[in-house]
Amino acid sequence: MKKDNIYSTTRLTESYWPADTSRPLLDWTLGQALREVAAEIPDQVALVEGIPDPSLRRRWTYAQLLRDAERLATALLNKFKPGERIAVWAPNVVEWVLIEFGCAIAGMTMVTVNPAYKANELEYVLNKSRSVGLFLIEEYRGHDMLATANHIRSNVPSLREVIGISSLNDYMDTGKPIIFPKVDPLDPCIIMYTSGTTGFAKGVLFHHKGTVNACYFNAEGAGLEVGGVWVNPMPMFHIGGCGLATVGVIMLRGTQVLVPSFEPGLVLELIEKEGGTFSLLVPTMIEAVLNYPERKEFDLSTLKHFMSGASKVEAALVQRVRTELGIGVSIVFGQTEMHGVVSQTHREDSIEDQTETLGQPMPHCEIKVADPETGEVLPIGEQGEFCYRSSYQTMLGYDGMPEETAKVLTPDGWFHSGDLGSMDERGFLRITGRLKDxxxxxxxxxxxxxxxxxxxxxxxxxxxxxxxxxxxxxxxxxxxxxxxxxxxxxxxxxxxxxxxxxxxxxxxxxxxxxxxxxxxxxxxxxxxxxxxxxxxxxxxxxxxxxxxxxxxxxxxxxxxxx
CATH class of the missing domain: 3.30.300.30 (ANL, C-terminal domain)
Structure with a gap:
């Protein structure tokens, strides 16, 4: 998404940005997106296991990724029904991608679970989401996760099966051939629990159309080029990992190199050896990469762009990236309830706009700065609550929590974010705090x-x-x-x-x-x-x-x- 059309010419008279509908939306499901790209470029590498030992890295072409996703969908449909929920409790392993698309093709909803969760937290998510199946990594950082899952099974009435990811390949061969169900683009595809910054985790219900389009617009706008290589250390239980990176890469016909966990030396090595062109890194990660003692020993000539966000990105950091790495940066801002990103800076924006603003709204997304009491649109530059309305980005709701959903989502489609900020005459946003804070x-x-x-x-x-x-x-x-x-x-x-x-x-x-x-x-x-x-x-x-x-x-x- 280049900075043109209304993004360059708009001059607002009040703090309201009308939806830019000049870009067409894709009425696709996740499964359809993978099938379309696999038919177009079957031999292109889609997924790389970014583990330290290059000789052991597994790789999937788009044809192989689709094959394995359909194998998994078949196995799932032999045991579960379309519409049921399948949880994944694991760190960054490539099987996340297979499960995500396998669930999508089977018409089931994937529930993401933080691998750091303990027994009571896992039990809460499984019960809240009514998960019928659980894929897990058997052991993680000294935690016997399989034993924990078995321990809480009696407290989760819906849970019928626990599958160890180490045996996923065998599991994919357990299903008999079956006709895949028809999946609608507005059907749910992912449940992701909010981080609980207000003390109460809620399951955000994503749909296929929102995930496909939001991740596509974001990846393109942030600088991932067609065929690019995204080195991804973001956690897969988060929208940045299983959404922006995983789906964004497919929409741009690229390659995802999935990093097991963030280590600056490993990220640099993967950029060099796998030809990395792009990465999403939060500011602390960028600092760690720039300050890595042996950074200059790596050939980073393929690298073109970083995307960053989640916390304030200081001007000095953006300048260091431009000067020391010679690449562009896009700053993003958003909310899980809106399928991730609602605004982002453009790669060619000034450092002032990159670091002092949240950029301009994404395509097809209306944004207003409203009086928290009356809901009325405020004059340019005045502080109020960010409210969003979109034909594709808004969540289906908080899973099983209609009252909580009604608190933030009005009947006419406006999502009240709880974020306080302002908008300038060009539509650039600035955040000043949280309404709840x-x-x-x-x-x-x-x-x-x-x-x-x-x-x-x-x-x-x-x-x-x-x-x-x-x-x-x-x-x-x-x-x-x-x-x-x-x-x-x-x-x-x-x-x-x-x-x-x-x-x-x-x-x-x-x-x-x-x-x-x-x-x-x-x-x-x-x-x-x-x-x-x-x-x-x-x-x-x-x-x-x-x-x-x-x-x-x-x-x-x-x-x-x-």
């Missing part, structure tokens, strides 16, 4: 992102996050949780309070200060503020309470998340 102190709305941005500029602070704590008089008070650059030389509460007095209105200044060595985050790198709040309220995370007169009420202790 908003603190209300004495009737004043306080947005944590503003305070966090200030604190992160302090010379002794590595990272900071701001949350609201209950207060009988004010309703809520502002608390700041700080990761100092040096725990032995952390800034004092007096120093930080003075810093805030100089830079913030009085009602925005933190009254509570906590110091930690790390934040609780999800497997996909999202900060879990609710865990910080719970830890403070339970007394697990101690704090210093500071008023303007600098009176210390409690002792401050370092605290590490366990």
């Amino acid at each position: 908003m603190i209300i102190r004495g009737g004043e709305n306080i947005y944590p992102a503003e305070i966090e941005g200030l604190l992160k500029n302090h010379p002794k602070i590595s990272d900071a996050t701001v949350i609201g704590l209950p207060d009988e008089y004010w309703g809520e008070q502002v608390a700041a949780v700080i990761i100092p650059k040096n725990l032995e030389d952390k800034p004092t509460p007096e120093e930080l309070t003075e810093y805030c007095i100089e830079n913030l209105a009085g009602f925005k200044r933190p009254r509570f200060w906590c110091f930690v060595s790390e934040f609780p985050i999800t497997a996909t790198g999202k900060l879990q503020k609710f865990k910080l709040r719970e830890s403070i309220l339970k007394g697990e995370l101690q704090y210093v309470k500071k008023f303007a007169e600098f009176k210390i009420i409690a002792e401050c202790l370092s605290w590490v998340f366990r």
Whole structure:
């Protein structure tokens, strides 16, 4: 997607972007997408197992990938019915791709499960999704996952079969020939559980048409060229792995090199040896690649573009990628409930737009910045809630949770994201915080992102996050949780309070200060503020309470998340 048409010429008069419908949508299922490409380029390599030993890497052409997906679909249909749910509990193994397309062809819904989950978490997902089958890796990082699955089976009434991925090839030969069912593009294909940043995981229900088109537009817009090679270290239980990379590659007739887990040296080696042209890396991954001691020993001449997102991508990092690697960067922003990406920067955008904005909306996606109370579209540049409406991107809903779905999805199709931000006259978005993170102190709305941005500029602070704590008089008070650059030389509460007095209105200044060595985050790198709040309220995370007169009420202790 080049920056042309309305992306270059639009000048808005209010914070509303009309859907760009100039690009046609494909009314395809995942199975149809694979069949179309396999018929077109059967001998093109579709999938490479990116393990460290090159001599042991398995490879699939498009013809072979389709063959194995249909073998698996046949085996599934001999044991389960179209419409049933099949869970996958595994790290990045190539069998994820076979199972994803096997389920799609069989008309079944794949449920993604984080391999780091323990027994109670696995049980929750299996019961919530009503999964009838579970594919798993038998052992992962010392965890006997097969034993765990067998342990909780009696608590999951729907679960009829557990299949070890090590024996998947044998399993694919267990089915008798069968006629594949007709699958509609709007049928569900994937259930992906939200990361639980608000403390309550919900199963987002994807459909085929949304997955096919969203991943196609995103991959193309971010710089994956036709026939490109995507080196993919993103977790397959996440939209970045099983969606953007896996489906995006197929839509662009490319090759996916699936990395077992992120290791900068292995990623660099795979780019060199497999001719990698593209990768999706979160900012911390890009930093690790750039700072890898032996990076300059690798031939990265095939590499053309990076895509990044999930957290703020600093200008200095984009400049380093351009200068040191000589490649482009596309910054993406989105939400699982919208099949991934709703906006992205263009490769030719300025560094300012790349790092200070979230880019412009994806094709066929309306976006408005609305007043959180009235829903009315706000003037250009004013802060409000991002709301999205799309003919193909919106989720089918939260699986089995109509009341939760109704809280975010209106009858006229608008999805209320809970993200706060603004839109400029060109349609570029900027994020300022989360509506649910908003603190209300004495009737004043306080947005944590503003305070966090200030604190992160302090010379002794590595990272900071701001949350609201209950207060009988004010309703809520502002608390700041700080990761100092040096725990032995952390800034004092007096120093930080003075810093805030100089830079913030009085009602925005933190009254509570906590110091930690790390934040609780999800497997996909999202900060879990609710865990910080719970830890403070339970007394697990101690704090210093500071008023303007600098009176210390409690002792401050370092605290590490366990």
